[in-house]
Amino acid sequence: MTTANGAPTKITQGSKSKGGIGESTLRPDGTLKVTGEFAYSSDMWHEDMLWGQILRSTVAHAEIVSIDVSEALAMAGVYAVLTYDDLPAEMKHYGLEIQDTPVLAHGKVRHHGEPVAIVAADHPETARRAAAKIKVDYKELPVITDEASATAPDAILVHENRDDHHIGHVPHPNIVHSQPIIRGNADEAAKKADFVVKGEYYFGMQDQAFLGPESGLAVPEEDGGVHLYVATQWLHSDLKQIAPVLGLPEDKVRMTLAGVGGAFGGREDLSMQIHACLLALRTGKPVKIVYNRFESFFGHVHRHPARLFYEHGATKDGKLTHLKCRIVLDGGAYASASPAVVGNASSLAVGPYVVDDVDIEAIALYSNNPPCGAMRGFGAVQACFAYEAQMDKLADEVGMDRVEFRRLNAMEQGTLMPTGQPVDSPAPVAELLRRIKAMPLPPERQWESSEGSDVRQLPGGLSNTTHGEGVVRGVGYAVGIKNVGFSEGFDDYSTAKVRMETVGGEPVATVHTAMAEVGQGGVTVHAQIARTELGVAQVTIHPADTQVGSAGSTSASRQTYVTGGAVKNACELVRERVLEIGRRKFGSYHPAWATAELLLEGGKVVTDGGEVLADLADVLEDGAVEIEAEWRHRPTEPFDLRTGQGNGHVQYSFAAHRAVVEVDTELGLVKVVELACAQDVGKALNPLSVIGQIQGGTTQGLGIAIMEEIIVDPVTAKVRNPSFTDYLLPTILDTPTIPVDVLELADDHAPYGLRGIGEAPTLSSTPAVLAAIRNATGLELPRTPVRPEHLTGKA
Template sequence: MASPSGTPTKITQGSQTKGGIGESTLRPDGTLKVTGEFAYSSDMWHEDMLWGQILRSTVAHAEIVSIDTGEALAMPGVYAVLTYDDLPTDVKNYGLEIQDTPVLAHGKVRHHGEPVALVAADHPETARRAAAKIKVDYRELPVITDEASATAPDAILVHENRDDHHAGHVPHPNIVHRQPIIRGDVAAARERADVIVTGEYTFGMQDQAFLGPESGLAVPEEDGGVHLYIATQWLHSDLRQMAPVLGLPEDKVRMTLSGVGGAFGGREDLSMQIHACLLALRTGKPVKIVYNRFESFFGHVHRHPAKLYYEHGATQDGKLTHLKCRIVLDGGAYASASPAVVGNASSLSVGPYVVEDVDIEAIALYTNNPPCGAMRGFGAVQACFAYEAQMDKLAAKLGMDPVEFRRLNAMEQGTLLPTGQPVDSPAPVAELLRRVKAMPMPPERQWESSEGADVRQLPGGLSNTTHGEGVVRGVGYAVGIKNVGFSEGFDDYSTAKVRMEVVAGEPVATVHTAMAEVGQGGVTVHAQIARTELGVTQVTIHPADTQVGSAGSTSASRQTYVTGGAVKNSCELVREKVLEIGRRKFGSYHPAWATAELLLEGGKVVTDGGEVLSDLADVLEGETVEVEAEWRHRPTEPFDLRTGQGNGHVQYSFAAHRAVVEVDTELGLVKVIELACAQDVGKALNPLSVLGQIQGGTTQGLGVAVMEEIVVDPKTAKVKNPSFTDYLIPTILDTPTIPVDVLELADDHAPYGLRGVGEAPTLSSTPAVLAAIRNATGLELNRTPVRPEHLTGTQLSEG
């Protein structure tokens, strides 16, 4: 693997190559997806393949007394039944950071739906029937479901023998991680405050609700290894966790990305990857596993539900004096990404505001609730919901306009964060708020027409429950800050291999990375970068696999920044090699080859004055140029475990929303009319994709505001709504108009000045909707999602 030792010579990119950076080029997979022809991982097929099935626990916390697989093994068509005792090595756990998750339950189960046994059979229905015949005798244990039960002096430990690197700094073994942030003197600042507001906020458990459930195909290979075709977010992380459990060296576990039907963080953790490979290696046959929707709710982590306790102070003229807050995140039975979520929640808990005196604590719990981990905007989403509600409370108490109050306290470039880290790139918080407030308002009473009420425009929609009686409009604002990239000292890098050659008389570039295309459009951007840097029209995107270096995870809004940076870096090195070939071949014929700054543009080599020196095809004739190079962003450092100080983040993204809602106050129904957004993206590499990311993130924020929540029984810790019948997500009828104002203020540290886009709008859309509903109803509404019963009578603290 080639890793450049220095910065490549910068050569100005050609600006005339069609389909380059800054253009709204279309997705290469777009037509196939909308016509139903795209091959997702669930569409994979192999001759003579078997079907895998997972038996999951029916209780949330219990000792496993016995497992009887006899009846299942005796069924015709069953090839294998595996339990914990059949695992091939002494390594039986995995995990993103803490290896606390068993491949199959051993001794006890810790959450509802935990994998207990595996079946491989010649038909999916046979596999399901066989799994149902496995007899598991459980002895149920008390469940840990909240902070009180988790941290009581006599609390049952979810993990009895913790030895991970966080165990030494937490006050109780049922706390995964704790991060305080202390800066300034909160007690003294409190004395200076003219007004103080407090709030207790509850954030519900959200599901990623990707439309393609988990699926994969494991194929045993002749050398004793296995090839896994899988829908995932991070091929190399999966590989690192899988190989030790399978008892294989990493070079015998090959992984290829298959079609991914959405992710949003839910595919960062392993699901059936190890299970499919175990069954394939045991049976010697390809094994396919496809979750149904019910199983998918148990097969991946969710967004952490949270309790947030906030106190803010401000002077009479509207300047914030201090913040004191405590954030309690429920991580469920296994750690997953909880430590990183705690780091984000604590370090971003102030929001995009200047507050010099803070006392912050964030923790994540081990409980017997479903495991929680990564989901779009993790940690920052929960905090934004609370601090934006606090901003509205303060503005109301001071008699100030809520937008102007925010603008008065908005951070800017140079602001010190509570962690002591300066914001060293544009932070146009005040400008985004100004822009979103200035956007035209949607017309009043849109449901009215000469023919009568158009019920589709009313709260309740086609249920025809109201014709406008009792409908009140509300408007609310919110703004958020989200970090981009991995933080706290993580070695965050990506790798790209770029090749240039002549195919059928035309220069062609091939880009090969391990980036997981999960719908974000990275394959489009990589081709745009190659066209811009190499001046070619034809770009081939090689399928992502583990035959190239790691690209890291498709998460944290990092892929365009980091893998895009790696592609750009590799292209620049390829370009240098191509020009060296040209100088060797043609330099003696034209002095400009040696003296001028040369560009690759439109398949030609030209001088900076536009003089054509040669066709690229002539330069590359008989030659192949290939470079594999890494790209790293600036280093970060862990937050101090006592004070929270440290340069923990790389980059920040900012978005502001204005929500316009109409509420039927008699029936408790809400219709979101518009969610206008203003966002700084640094540089819109593909403007159409940028709009799609902003509108998609906005819609997910809308979902958690008014409908999405996994409901867990507090007595049994069982999931009560594992289906899209009972877990509701926004449809086209629920999705409002989403006008977007895109600002492009370059970050000089990032490739092309870009800024991560996809997560920031998920933060501010939720509190904006809640603010609008509060504005319409006058209710406090301190939880998500808002339900009808919260609007029509006594406020319920828990749904």
């Protein structure tokens, strides 16, 4: 891994510290998770604990005529049954940006599975049976399921009394948010095009499918407050939504991160947090809630399904002339992160290409479908699927190689985004495409060997449905662009508290942040940063809680950038304080204390020439040094609501994929043989974790390409497959070889030059797989996921 000029990214302090940045140090939680000893939130226990259960709506849109809880309350072992009328505070709604989600349904339900009542009992089965005895009388209403029904002149309003800040600029109350991006004159530019291609694409609803279901434990406190131990992505955001509904000040709602079994955006919104706290405060006892898998499908938001309408033009020389597109995202019953998803989809709709004249619009709908919000790469994933299909179509029309067509039009550092923002860090799109194309292809007909057929290498795998007849190979390419960090003027910052002291005669550092470790490896990187900056071997990571300032959400590929930046900043301040102490104590003994550049390495204070001046233990013998510090990236600004212009993003990340597939065209079965990836990561702070993130994101993109989709009945808006029996996930047998080529081109604006990496591989892996299947079959395939009937003509 190298930088642009082939030299390693400069590390200003402690580069010789063992286990520092740039090394593939092992995760402290890795062994525990592999052996099954790690304590997840669902493993928590408390003496005299009650169990909570949620009653959910059985219909998608209906008036609530009545709720009868008498039979449930009469059951032995039941301590409390609460409905909307029992909520203690004036504030009864919550939400990430728009507070439109009721804690419990009031007046009507707006989607299948909406919480209506909650129960606390002394046994989980008792709680479930009690919830089943609650009688709810519904008067069903027509459902809004798509743009036509949402914006019809006589459309029922999903939210009758909207008063949020988006209502003034949307054309209809059933549209959450609308963002146009206008630059140049797309209509005039279209007249210069020698070739024009159009396409309509559909992207299915994907579930985050984390393995650890929603769970938490709420413990009432003696001061009238509550302590919530929960699996989440953003402790402080949860706190700001929970406290008003409980009628408590924030300092009486204490939150500690419990073990998180994956997230991918699905834990940004609240699920059981408020319900557990309400029951704990009502009963005076600890209350634990753990969703089963069925409940989990209803208990968190999903990836927005989308319809995307695209038009591109190009000259006969292959240069893009214009882009017109319209992106319709279905946000479901509540807003969640829909406004941000719209902003991402619209501002990144062009992809990593130079197009001077664009006319883009993205909207998100309110509907009676399941609520949708954040999921890995949100907004940019759906757009990438469409614009990459368009690039293949246009390359074919022009008569150019598909990769070379992309390289010809690739953006680079200095390119203006369609929002007018210049890309001011490396944008090696053409180089990533060159690298991915140059990687050797896997051998053909791998199922054949001298020892006989290996059915695992065939479409259908161990089902043994084909033996190679009718199997065709296809190869496809795609590249994508994803923003890093919160955008559009959001005050995106993080806080870190670093303490340095002597324990048992050895210098030790403690790092305390509110960062949610959801499996991304942040706790590993924070320790590496502390070792690098403070030159110590022993680093303790304090459990994440709300007793330290906010770290923001573990999303948007931002945590290593922003919270890593906060840890680095706090460590640098601690280091300076330690050196000040050393100068006061030992400065008179050696002139280098005043004249040399001083470093902390190996538990010692040394000069930049390597001369040891003192042991850190001696410097710190009189006490600890502790500093809490914030860190902010460069400010952004909202996109103009008429033109979409504005410096809305902080940083961009880029990844390219090449997919190799084998397709049985008679049976409609697909085997993805290889998904090679090339990605620029700026600086790999932990190379092993970098590879893991890229391979994980790639596999998630594979899932939505060929198998994953939440099916919602178009007539009733009910979810038809809320289980892992019917919602299919890639297993190890479906996961292909994923070779990774990592490029390190430092971003001078970021700590250590790093670039957020977690989301970008999810973008381009999906269209690469679709491109390969199209290459094998010659079919247009404008939707994802691809099903067997789409390949056999029986759809």
